[in-house]
Amino acid sequence: MSEVVATPVRIKRLIVESLNLEGMRPEMIEDETPLFGEGLGLDSVDALELVVALEKEFGIKIKSQEIGREVFSSVSTLSNFIEGRT
Amino acid sequence: MDGPGRLREPVLITGLGTIGPWGGGSGLLAESLRAGAPLTSEIDRSARYHLPEGACRACLVPAGQLGEWLSPGEARRMSPPSKLAVAASRMALRCAGLTGGEEAATAVVVATAFGPSTNTEALLKQILFEGPESASPSLFMESVANAPAAQIAIALKARGASLTVCQREAGPLIALGTAAAEIAAGRAPRVLAGGVDEMTPLLHALLDRFGALARCGQDGEEMARPFDRRRTGFLAGEGATVAVLESRDALAARGGRALARILAWGSAFDPTAPPTGWGRGHRALARGLARTLQRAGLSPTDVDLVVSGASGSRDGDRLEAAVLRAAWEGAPLPPVAAPKAVTGEYGGGFLGAAVLAAAGSPLGPTPGFGEPDPELGIVPWDGTPLEPPSVVLATSLAAGGAAAWVVLGQGMG
Amino acid sequence: MAGAGGLVAVSGIGAVCGLGWGAAPLWEGLRAARAGFAPIRRFDPARHRTRLAAEADDPPPELRRACPGWRRLSVADRFAIFAALEAVSGAGLAARFAEGAEGGGDGEVGVWFGSSTGGMLESELFFSDFLRDPRRARLSALVSQQVNGPGDAVARHLGATGPVATLSSACASGALALGVALEAVRSGEVEIAIAGGSDSLCQLTYAGFNALRSVDEGACRPFRADRAGMSFGEGAAVLVLEPLARVLARGAEPLAVLAGAGSSCDAHHMTAPDPSGQGAAAAVEAALADAGLPPEAVDFVNVHGTGTPLNDAAEWQALRRVFGPRAEGLPLVATKALIGHLLGCSGAIEAVATVLCLHHGELHPVRADGEADPDLPVSLVFGEPLPLPGARAAVSTSLAFGGSNAALVFSRWTGPAA
Numbered sequence: 001m002s003e004v005v006a007t008p009v010r011i012k013r014l015i016v017e018s019l020n021l022e023g024m025r026p027e028m029i030e031d032e033t034p035l036f037g038e039g040l041g042l043d044s045v046d047a048l049e050l051v052v053a054l055e056k057e058f059g060i061k062i063k064s065q066e067i068g069r070e071v072f073s074s075v076s077t078l079s080n081f082i083e084g085r086t
Numbered sequence: 087m088d089g090p091g092r093l094r095e096p097v098l099i100t101g102l103g104t105i106g107p108w109g110g111g112s113g114l115l116a117e118s119l120r121a122g123a124p125l126t127s128e129i130d131r132s133a134r135y136h137l138p139e140g141a142c143r144a145c146l147v148p149a150g151q152l153g154e155w156l157s158p159g160e161a162r163r164m165s166p167p168s169k170l171a172v173a174a175s176r177m178a179l180r181c182a183g184l185t186g187g188e189e190a191a192t193a194v195v196v197a198t199a200f201g202p203s204t205n206t207e208a209l210l211k212q213i214l215f216e217g218p219e220s221a222s223p224s225l226f227m228e229s230v231a232n233a234p235a236a237q238i239a240i241a242l243k244a245r246g247a248s249l250t251v252c253q254r255e256a257g258p259l260i261a262l263g264t265a266a267a268e269i270a271a272g273r274a275p276r277v278l279a280g281g282v283d284e285m286t287p288l289l290h291a292l293l294d295r296f297g298a299l300a301r302c303g304q305d306g307e308e309m310a311r312p313f314d315r316r317r318t319g320f321l322a323g324e325g326a327t328v329a330v331l332e333s334r335d336a337l338a339a340r341g342g343r344a345l346a347r348i349l350a351w352g353s354a355f356d357p358t359a360p361p362t363g364w365g366r367g368h369r370a371l372a373r374g375l376a377r378t379l380q381r382a383g384l385s386p387t388d389v390d391l392v393v394s395g396a397s398g399s400r401d402g403d404r405l406e407a408a409v410l411r412a413a414w415e416g417a418p419l420p421p422v423a424a425p426k427a428v429t430g431e432y433g434g435g436f437l438g439a440a441v442l443a444a445a446g447s448p449l450g451p452t453p454g455f456g457e458p459d460p461e462l463g464i465v466p467w468d469g470t471p472l473e474p475p476s477v478v479l480a481t482s483l484a485a486g487g488a489a490a491w492v493v494l495g496q497g498m499g
Numbered sequence: 500m501a502g503a504g505g506l507v508a509v510s511g512i513g514a515v516c517g518l519g520w521g522a523a524p525l526w527e528g529l530r531a532a533r534a535g536f537a538p539i540r541r542f543d544p545a546r547h548r549t550r551l552a553a554e555a556d557d558p559p560p561e562l563r564r565a566c567p568g569w570r571r572l573s574v575a576d577r578f579a580i581f582a583a584l585e586a587v588s589g590a591g592l593a594a595r596f597a598e599g600a601e602g603g604g605d606g607e608v609g610v611w612f613g614s615s616t617g618g619m620l621e622s623e624l625f626f627s628d629f630l631r632d633p634r635r636a637r638l639s640a641l642v643s644q645q646v647n648g649p650g651d652a653v654a655r656h657l658g659a660t661g662p663v664a665t666l667s668s669a670c671a672s673g674a675l676a677l678g679v680a681l682e683a684v685r686s687g688e689v690e691i692a693i694a695g696g697s698d699s700l701c702q703l704t705y706a707g708f709n710a711l712r713s714v715d716e717g718a719c720r721p722f723r724a725d726r727a728g729m730s731f732g733e734g735a736a737v738l739v740l741e742p743l744a745r746v747l748a749r750g751a752e753p754l755a756v757l758a759g760a761g762s763s764c765d766a767h768h769m770t771a772p773d774p775s776g777q778g779a780a781a782a783v784e785a786a787l788a789d790a791g792l793p794p795e796a797v798d799f800v801n802v803h804g805t806g807t808p809l810n811d812a813a814e815w816q817a818l819r820r821v822f823g824p825r826a827e828g829l830p831l832v833a834t835k836a837l838i839g840h841l842l843g844c845s846g847a848i849e850a851v852a853t854v855l856c857l858h859h860g861e862l863h864p865v866r867a868d869g870e871a872d873p874d875l876p877v878s879l880v881f882g883e884p885l886p887l888p889g890a891r892a893a894v895s896t897s898l899a900f901g902g903s904n905a906a907l908v909f910s911r912w913t914g915p916a917a
Contacts, residue, residue, distance in 0.1 A: 023158070
């Protein structure tokens with residue numbers, strides 16, 4: 001039986017891969033760590049890069065209006081958003 | 087300023103930073119030029135873009151040059167040319183003794199022939215094969231021609247003018263002249279000027295398919311042979327070279343010394359040139375060269391050394407030779423050096439060589455040259471020691487028709 | 500020599516864009532606030548995130564007859580040559596550049612161009628084949644791929660032998676090219692500068708800006724409350740610059756004076772502008788200083804005004820810094836609302852729009868879509884052309900991706916001094 005990977009884990013892998021975060025492993029990112037500003041310190045272009053990766057990974061379309069601080073605040077908020085769409 | 091390209095006060099070159107196939111630093115470039123050996127390595131042909139019997143070698147930057155100059159955090163999203171350009175800029179400032187981070191008024195003029203090719207190729211593949219919705223925003227933002235200049239400004243907090251020149255092989259000397267004009271007109275106290283390019287397998291394969299690159303001769307060696315009867319093309323190169331330009335007053339105010347001086351600059355165009363080649367307009371170009379020298383109050387016979395942009399290109403070298411002979415009007419030419427036989431074409435190595443020559447760094451022999459071409463009548467310098475030149479003329483002729491020249495003098499005096 | 504330090508005139512203009520081929524259809528469309536946005540035809544927009552652009556129509560047949568080697572010219576090359584020929588003709592210089600004539604002469608004519616993508620549209624077709632199977636290589640499609648293609652094509656067509664250079668600093672390219680050309684004419688390096696820009700639509704930039712979510716699904720609405728991004732355009736524009744004395748000496752009438760140019764860099768971020776507007780303000784102030792004019796002499800601004808939330812907000816801050824309390828009432832002309840963002844050409848075509856406004860003594864309007872943004876209390880010209888026959892000087896701004904900012908100051912030609 002194939003392993004079902006939890007959404008937060010998939011998101012963390014995408015963050016590390018698509019943003020070229022050297023020296024970082026997915027398990028080092030906590031569910032509640034702020035992604036932007038403090039915490040991981042990503043910026044607006046990183047958010048958009050992550051959007052492209054998320055759309056591909058989860059087969060969804062993310063509207064420009066949805067790319068905001070609430071949804072992209074942490075892995076946890078992103079995960080809730082994605083699960084609501086899939 | 088008294089007139090076009092004519093300077094009341096010379097513009098000084100106070101620093102030089104360079105990364106290329108010679109490694110990192112102008113000292114290594116100078117050594118490579120003195121040794122007179124080409125700096126080639128195998129290009130990656132695994133993507134099968136290359137013609138089976140095509141060119142195999144290029145002048146590539148070895149790994150590990152950037153760590154000293156860039157933190158992983160800032161380099162994370164930078165394209166290869168941006169990384170090279172930022173590193174070379176920091177190197178140039180350190181060479182100039184400008185480590186205080188006071189570049190707020192500094193302008194940046196960068197030339198690139200092809201821009202960030204790795205990023206452009208990756209982006210095209212995403213858009214054309216995966217679909218437009220797969221386009222990566224960070225690849226795109228670093229695929230534009232002005233990415234290196236923009237990253238230099240961000241890294242140095244340089245808020246003066248920012249210009250990116252795209253004029254193929256004439257770009258670096260046009261950038262140097264444009265930068266000198268900013269200083270001479272008092273629009274900037276300091277300008278970083280130079281050239282950057284990266285040589286990807288795809289770009290190399292395309293240049294080869296256009297017949298531009300050096301091919302293995304009967305001796306089995308792929309070499310650039312400037313002015314040689316057997317020349318087959320140039321060696322494709324990559325790297326970044328950045329010079330720090332300042333006015334004499336600015337340098338005097340902070341104390342320091344100049345490597346070289348810019349005495350004049352100029353450029354011209356040959357409308358007989360096809361878009362990807364060289365034309366027949368050597369007479370008009372020779373007049374352009376002479377006008378450039380006149381701006382320094384000089385005539386061709388005042389030139390002690392020509393640092394020629396000749397690269398081993400069949401048509402390019404032919405035109406260069408015709409321009410030089412026409413400009414000298416039958417008078418004997420001074421020594422003509424052809425450093426692209428060592429550095430390759432693109433990436434600014436040639437620009438670095440010209441500055442080093444004016445700074446008194448001895449040039450070595452011209453690798454690859456063995457048989458003069460009677461049609462050209464030029465024998466590039468064989469490395470015999472020369473008196474340090476007082477007047478150096480750097481020349482470049484671009485595919486497509488543009489030409490640019492810069493007249494350099496010694497740093498002191 | 501004539502150029503040394505004297506005023507530099509705009510003696511001719513040429514343009515092509517979504518509003519038509521020629522400066523006359525451009526002006527007519529701008530006056531009528533006609534927006535040229537429609538679903539893209541140059542490539543299939545179906546899988547792009549947005550669909551619209553202001554594309555140019557097919558070229559007039561006489562252009563094809565005028566251009567040897569037509570098939571090898573990219574769309575951007577053809578735009579550029581058309582605009583250059585129109586500008587040269589309007590300047591009264593057609594005979595000089597006619598085939599067989601001395602043309603560029605002895606280095607007296609230089610060409611300075613801005614472009615972002617050159618012949619990339621055509622190259623995408625090549626790469627689509629080549630990257631899948633390198634044996635399917637028709638190299639001819641790449642001949643004019645280079646960003647310097649359009650500028651070189653113009654120089655070749657006109658027989659120019661002076662300096663020729665292409666600048667590629669994203670959205671500031673065209674304005675920066677005009678600035679370098681201005682200096683070349685002032686210093687006497689050339690007698691005639693052919694300066695402008697050209698860009699055609701291509702998938703690379705369309706997909707790229709869409710990946711950055713910078714593109715409005717509809718027509719862009721600069722400075723409005725619900726603005727949602729830029730709109731794309733394509734085309735070319737050329738201005739002929741000469742010493743004013745030279746233009747008058749041959750009995751020609753200047754369209755305007757290019758009084759000054761200035762530039763700076765935000766040094767802030769690759770895609771986002773410095774929100775304080777200080778970089779953009781520095782460019783405008785440098786241009787005004789170059790022109791020897793105070794901010795009070797400026798009667799309108801042709802804004803960069805892309806319609807993205809961040810660009811317009813930053814530009815407003817810049818206007819406030821330069822013009823102080825006058826900024827709110829200063830008429831703003833938002834040309835991109837009608838012709839879209841022409842990228843490397845934008846600074847050049849908006850320079851042409853600025854010259855047209857000064858020359859005709861009226862500012863072109865845009866449509867008042869949506870609500871005003873209370874945070875950006877600007878005075879955009881809406882609905883009808885605004886008569887401003889006494890306008891003395893105007894600023895045109897270009898604030899680029901990557902942070903390069905360029906500003907140009909044009910002053911109205913009022914006739915020779917009594």
